[in-house]
Amino acid sequence: MRQKNILLVDNNESVQEMLKDLLKVDYECILVQNKDEGLLYLEKNAGEIDLIIIDLPVPAAQGLELLKSIESNPVHRNIPVLVLTSLDRIEDITGVFELGADDIISKPLNPDIVKRRIDNMLWVSRNRMVHNVMEDVIRSEIDEYIDSLGICTCPVCRRDLLTLTLNNVQPKYVTSEKGAAITKAERTASREEKVKLLTEITYYAQMVKKRPNHG
Numbered sequence: 001m002r003q004k005n006i007l008l009v010d011n012n013e014s015v016q017e018m019l020k021d022l023l024k025v026d027y028e029c030i031l032v033q034n035k036d037e038g039l040l041y042l043e044k045n046a047g048e049i050d051l052i053i054i055d056l057p058v059p060a061a062q063g064l065e066l067l068k069s070i071e072s073n074p075v076h077r078n079i080p081v082l083v084l085t086s087l088d089r090i091e092d093i094t095g096v097f098e099l100g101a102d103d104i105i106s107k108p109l110n111p112d113i114v115k116r117r118i119d120n121m122l123w124v125s126r127n128r129m130v131h132n133v134m135e136d137v138i139r140s141e142i143d144e145y146i147d148s149l150g151i152c153t154c155p156v157c158r159r160d161l162l163t164l165t166l167n168n169v170q171p172k173y174v175t176s177e178k179g180a181a182i183t184k185a186e187r188t189a190s191r192e193e194k195v196k197l198l199t200e201i202t203y204y205a206q207m208v209k210k211r212p213n214h215g
Contacts, residue, residue, distance in 0.1 A: 003028050004122055005048050009038040009066060010055035015084065015109070019053070022111050023118070035062040039069055046075050051122055056085040056096075064099060071100030080125050082118065084109060088155040090139055103171075104135060106163055113167050120171050134172045138165050141198055149205040156214040164204040169197065 005028045010016050016031060023029045030049075032038045042049065052070065056063040063083070070076045083101045087093055096104060103121060105114060142161055146153050151161065 004050040005030060006051045006053060006118070007032065007038065007041060007049045008053045008055075009034070009063070010053070010084075012055055015055050018109065018111060019114070022115055027118075035066040035069070038066055042070070042073075042076050042079075046079065049079055050125065051118065052079050052081045053118075054081065054083050054101075056083060056087065064096075067096070067099040067101060080121050082121060084114075086159075088159055090143065093135075093139070106135070106159060106166070108163060110163070110167050117171060134169055135162070135166060137172070137194075138162055138169070138197065138201065141194065141201055145198065145201070149202060151205050151209045152212055152214060154214050157208050157212055160208050160213055161201065161205055164207060165197075165201050168200060168204075 004026070006023060008016065008019055008029055008031050010019070010031065011033045020029050020031070030041065032041055038052075038054075042052075054063050054066060067081065067083075070079070070081060077100065080102045081100060083096055083104045084107065085093075085096065085104060086107045087096065088106075093104060103117060105117060139162060142149075142158060142165075146158065149161075151157055
């Protein structure tokens with residue numbers, strides 16, 4: 001069995017080095033700097049690419065254009081796409097999904113979580129009609145209960161709370177049409193799961209409250 005190939009679209013040297021070091025044992029990582037290089041490589045080697053990772057910003061406008069181009073191409077759209085991003089607003093995150101991303105990891109990046117999500121995405125790639133909704137579920141719960149958590153509600157603290165919680169929950173993949181609206185939290189998380197998740201969120205909210213990073 002051939003080694004899995006990952007196309008990394010990224011112009012951030014620190015992220016490049018982290019991902020190359022993280023993936024070098026299990027995967028072949030092909031690095032391109034921008035949208036044009038990514039599309040050119042895909043035109044010549046699409047059949048050899050198992051996963052595309054786009055780091056937003058690359059810059060951001062280019063990254064979004066690349067997502068559109070991948071989704072509009074009948075061959076390229078079958079390749080799973082993972083987006084790494086600093087975007088905080090739920091409408092921006094939803095917009096990235098609607099452009100064709102299969103999964104998103106919010107920064108700051110935790111190498112162990114990144115590796116696990118990549119492994120999971122490639123494991124389920126034989127069934128292209130899947131999507132990890134745990135990030136959507138957690139965002140929804142944070143948005144609903146943020147005022148009762150006793151923490152600062154700024155974007156930085158929200159992001160830190162989301163990241164801490166994501167680091168301690170398993171991804172949840174569900175069947176869905178790629179590119180469709182991903183607001184499926186209510187249908188993919190049971191009442192018991194939400195109660196358990198809110199307990200996790202409340203716990204990590206106290207950590208964010210004690211050590212805020214908002215300057």
